[in-house]
Amino acid sequence: MTEYPPSVTEHLEPASARRPAVPGRPAADEVEDSGGRPWRDRVLTSTGFDDDEGAEDRTLVAALTTPTTDAALVAVVAGSRLLVAVVAEPGAVEVGPEGLAHDASVDMALVVLTAADGTRALPAFTSVQALAAWDATARPVPVTAARAAQAAVTEGCESIVLDVGSARETALRPSMVWALAQQRDWRPAHDDPFVARSVERAVASEQDITGHGVEDGEPAAHGILRVVLTLRPGLTGEEVREIATRVGERLAADGELRARVDGLAFVLR
Template sequence: MSHRFTGHDPAEGQDTGGVPWEGRTLTGTGFDHDTGEADAALSLLLARWATPGEVRPEELMAAVAAARLIVPIVAVPSEIDESSGIPVDAVSDMASVTLVAPDGQQALPAFTSTAALAAWNAEARPVPVTAQRAALAAVQEGCEVILLDLPAPPGAPALTLRPSMVWALAMGRPWVPAHRDEHVAAAVAAAVRERPEVRGHHLGEAEDGGLLITLDLVPGLDRTRLNELLTQVGGRIAADGEARARIDAVSFRLAAADR
């Protein structure tokens, strides 16, 4: 069985791929003097986050966006023993970690400090990145959410950055709740503008943090027409890709319009 590094001598002036060392410039990551400690402002907000109402989500997201995060990289076997089909642990590559959340969503774990990462997995390699880079990595890996500071005990709750939050970080823009997002408001208004059944509408926040759309309707609509209305309005909102990225979930509340 052969290995990629068999016969390779770095002193010969080239890497394992045959690319010369000469002329290469090694640049810093931007975190050359990073101590691995968590951002103080973010740590304070995370400590208060456990108490409902203590911290607004927008405030927390602003702190996350400004902080350095750490994503874990782990070794995975990259060669297979041809005789047994078993991965060779001695020959491995480094790969980012993705998880499956309890609701089935793909998740990227990220940490505020090397201590938090070590408590979760002492063998993972810490890679410091900006919050935007972490979010871009999540999008690239097909992860809908980021789990921040996963605790060591399995099953303990972690802060989940929802899809709209991940998208805002990746785009480098401030996150705001969907019911106060101007782009979302415009998309909803466009979706109901041509509907004679709708006399008015307003936006609010659902209990799960999603968007709650209250429709003020003309009286006398039967179930078939109501279902058609909700399907078409929801479909028009979803057709706006940017609005869809800013909304984690949509629910409707129906009300009789004032005559």
């Protein structure tokens, strides 16, 4: 796995600037992978885009560059081909008779962005040109949006960042990544019937809750679900905290709910 600091927080250097050359290192096509297979004339498994020339998808680019709703953006992404970046990484290093180090094996690694707090994101691109502008040494691999999202989930990435480092850089939040990975439509949490039912189940046993609802939290359109609880008058502060804690724990235990909500806030009335 090759990790970069994310461009949303700091300038990204190309991968070549982060991998200093080793004296005597052979070219990639002169070495073998960790299984002993030579890289020369290697044929990679098809991803279903054998005739793809790496051109940008105009519909996707338009969705990234013009105002639209989050739901519309995710719908366009879901039907698009994306390019993920892979780079050659040295495996074991051996020292030859002349004392020069060289790679005994080379592996292909998916590029992942890592923030200072450890948060991870998968970069994906609309075109070969967009990828090359970010890192000319990375190799593009065309995949469906679903496969890119599934890779992101597998690699522990919370988000997918499209066209990193460009004017149209756009981050897909965790709930969007999960929707793409599960190949289902994405909806804002406050407008998602599944979320509404989950909240209803979480409050059903609380006799001191006389009403509830869900709203878009703040800042708006950032995936925050605001759960509004109307409580019976006369409760003590401790009783209110206990109610909020129980409801919050039930919601947190719902894995599917967590995949559909990017953040949670309570309003008690």
